[in-house]
Amino acid sequence: MPRRSALPAGEGSTADPPAPSLVWTRPATTRRAALTREAIVAAAIGLADADGLSAVTVRRLAVELDARPMSIYSYARIESKEELFDLMVDEVCAEMLVADLPDHWRPALRAVATRSRTVLLAHPWWVELIGRNVLLGPHGTRYWEQALAAVRTLGADRETRQAVVVTVETYVVGQITFALDEQGSAEAEHRSPERRHQAVRQYHQDLIATGEFPQLSSVGPPEPTSAADRDRFFTLGLDWLLAGIGASLDPDGPPHPAD
Amino acid sequence: MPRRSALPAGEGSTADPPAPSLVWTRPATTRRAALTREAIVAAAIGLADADGLSAVTVRRLAVELDARPMSIYSYARIESKEELFDLMVDEVCAEMLVADLPDHWRPALRAVATRSRTVLLAHPWWVELIGRNVLLGPHGTRYWEQALAAVRTLGADRETRQAVVVTVETYVVGQITFALDEQGSAEAEHRSPERRHQAVRQYHQDLIATGEFPQLSSVGPPEPTSAADRDRFFTLGLDWLLAGIGASLDPDGPPHPAD
DNA sequence: ACCTGAACACCGTTCAAGT
DNA sequence: ACCTGAACACCGTTCAAGT
Numbered sequence: 001m002p003r004r005s006a007l008p009a010g011e012g013s014t015a016d017p018p019a020p021s022l023v024w025t026r027p028a029t030t031r032r033a034a035l036t037r038e039a040i041v042a043a044a045i046g047l048a049d050a051d052g053l054s055a056v057t058v059r060r061l062a063v064e065l066d067a068r069p070m071s072i073y074s075y076a077r078i079e080s081k082e083e084l085f086d087l088m089v090d091e092v093c094a095e096m097l098v099a100d101l102p103d104h105w106r107p108a109l110r111a112v113a114t115r116s117r118t119v120l121l122a123h124p125w126w127v128e129l130i131g132r133n134v135l136l137g138p139h140g141t142r143y144w145e146q147a148l149a150a151v152r153t154l155g156a157d158r159e160t161r162q163a164v165v166v167t168v169e170t171y172v173v174g175q176i177t178f179a180l181d182e183q184g185s186a187e188a189e190h191r192s193p194e195r196r197h198q199a200v201r202q203y204h205q206d207l208i209a210t211g212e213f214p215q216l217s218s219v220g221p222p223e224p225t226s227a228a229d230r231d232r233f234f235t236l237g238l239d240w241l242l243a244g245i246g247a248s249l250d251p252d253g254p255p256h257p258a259d
Numbered sequence: 260m261p262r263r264s265a266l267p268a269g270e271g272s273t274a275d276p277p278a279p280s281l282v283w284t285r286p287a288t289t290r291r292a293a294l295t296r297e298a299i300v301a302a303a304i305g306l307a308d309a310d311g312l313s314a315v316t317v318r319r320l321a322v323e324l325d326a327r328p329m330s331i332y333s334y335a336r337i338e339s340k341e342e343l344f345d346l347m348v349d350e351v352c353a354e355m356l357v358a359d360l361p362d363h364w365r366p367a368l369r370a371v372a373t374r375s376r377t378v379l380l381a382h383p384w385w386v387e388l389i390g391r392n393v394l395l396g397p398h399g400t401r402y403w404e405q406a407l408a409a410v411r412t413l414g415a416d417r418e419t420r421q422a423v424v425v426t427v428e429t430y431v432v433g434q435i436t437f438a439l440d441e442q443g444s445a446e447a448e449h450r451s452p453e454r455r456h457q458a459v460r461q462y463h464q465d466l467i468a469t470g471e472f473p474q475l476s477s478v479g480p481p482e483p484t485s486a487a488d489r490d491r492f493f494t495l496g497l498d499w500l501l502a503g504i505g506a507s508l509d510p511d512g513p514p515h516p517a518d
Numbered sequence: 519a520c521c522t523g524a525a526c527a528c529c530g531t532t533c534a535a536g537t
Numbered sequence: 538a539c540c541t542g543a544a545c546a547c548c549g550t551t552c553a554a555g556t
Contacts, residue, residue, distance in 0.1 A: 131439030167496030174433030180390030244503030
């Protein structure tokens with residue numbers, strides 16, 4: 001990730017000497033035309049994706065965008081860093097919308113869950129933020145509307161349909177939480193060098209050797225699962241969940257419809 | 260939360276003048292006898308429970324325990340704050356053990372899930388840490404062993420049984436994530452004063468008024484659910500999940516056994 | 519050897535000063 | 538009015554100095 005853009009500099013950067021600049025080397029637009037809220041949020045998302053949420057720092061954002069720290073506040077028109085997080089969360093919600101929602105509740109729910117999971121695997125910090133942020137922005141509202149629309153054909157009262165949506169979302173969010181450390185977040189990278197993994201493995205083997213862990217000795221300790229494992233486990237769990245919902249709320253429907 | 264204990268002071272506190280102290284006013288044990296790893300971890304958990312994970316600060320811990328910042332490192336024998344988090348996570352895992360695990364997989368899984376949820380609702384910061392921390396300590400290992408033992412009577416191969424456990428845990432963790440902002444964490448408190456809630460509600464009403472949100476206009480926007488709502492939703496979702504698992508892996512078992 | 523004070527390199531945000 | 542430099546009150550952690 002480049003620390004600053006390759007755009008022509010020399011128009012007031014604090015580090016540069018105040019040399020006279022030619023018109024054509026000077027950007028036509030005002031210097032801060034690129035420092036829009038959209039650009040700031042995009043840069044913040046890029047930082048979070050690459051290095052984890054803790055990398056999203058007002059000061060680092062400023063360096064990234066060739067600005068001064070306090071300019072982030074004024075140009076993004078935010079009153080605190082938390083509001084920047086609100087914007088980031090909502091931006092990801094836009095990505096989570098499904099293009100063509102099936103009519104039947106089961107494939108529709110599956111599509112919503114799968115889409116959410118795919119997007120959130122790319123932005124795992126989202127689940128860290130959603131816990132402390134109930135404020136739904138425009139895209140978040142649209143997403144919630146779509147999730148409710150997915151179960152509109154389910155023969156159950158409104159509150160039960162809401163519970164269905166919440167349950168499926170809950171499962172997706174839980175999955176991302178467990179996938180968090182798999183991602184290349186700065187924290188995980190820093191925490192799990194190979195020698196540490198080695199030490200943990202040895203520790204677990206020693207524990208198992210005591211004979212007090214019969215289940216673990218056959219299944220093995222909870223290794224960091226591979227991406228393929230997680231995919232399979234996700235589908236398995238989602239199948240069970242949808243089957244249970246169907247059996248309980250749509251008993252006349254096919255037990256395993258082709259969705 | 261008292262910032263320092265009511266124990267007799269005056270035995271070297273930096274703020275006190277070096278007045279001569281009588282033997283009986285001096286603690287019999289050495290001054291730092293109370294500064295054990297257990298005490299430090301307990302204090303850290305107390306801070307996290309009360310004010311959220313961000314309140315767990317080396318410096319604030321030091322004040323709480325009437326020590327100097329670097330003493331936390333030496334006496335807890337940790338090399339970084341992250342290792343303190345490891346200890347906190349493991350401590351909570353000890354609480355999550357179920358006293359008497361039923362034999363049948365369904366009530367056993369229900370007991371594990373319910374117990375985990377109850378404990379984690381008291382320590383919601385646990386889910387924030389579990390994402391970046393795969394290192395299972397002694398109690399975490401014991402917990403994982405127990406979760407596997409819960410499904411040992413389920414007629415399925417080892418990997419599928421593991422998937423069952425992971426799925427149920429995933430659901431529990433997701434639930435806690437959504438419950439996070441309900442808790443009185445410092446962040447949530449700061450973020451959701453009443454006037455802000457009011458503004459958010461108005462914003463959602465305006466969105467709904469556009470007519471683009473037919474589902475929301477009948478169900479209403481996602482209000483912060485009450486504790487009772489969350490309890491009911493949790494049980495509903497868990498029922499669906501267990502029903503689906505049973506239908507798929509234990510079709511001969513009763514569809515709704517009395518567990 | 520074990521412990522820790524001072525210092526360093528960061529943070530988010532306030533606020534007075536600039537334009 | 539809008540923007541921002543300097544300052545403030547924090548962080549976690551290094552490391553040299555103390556005992």
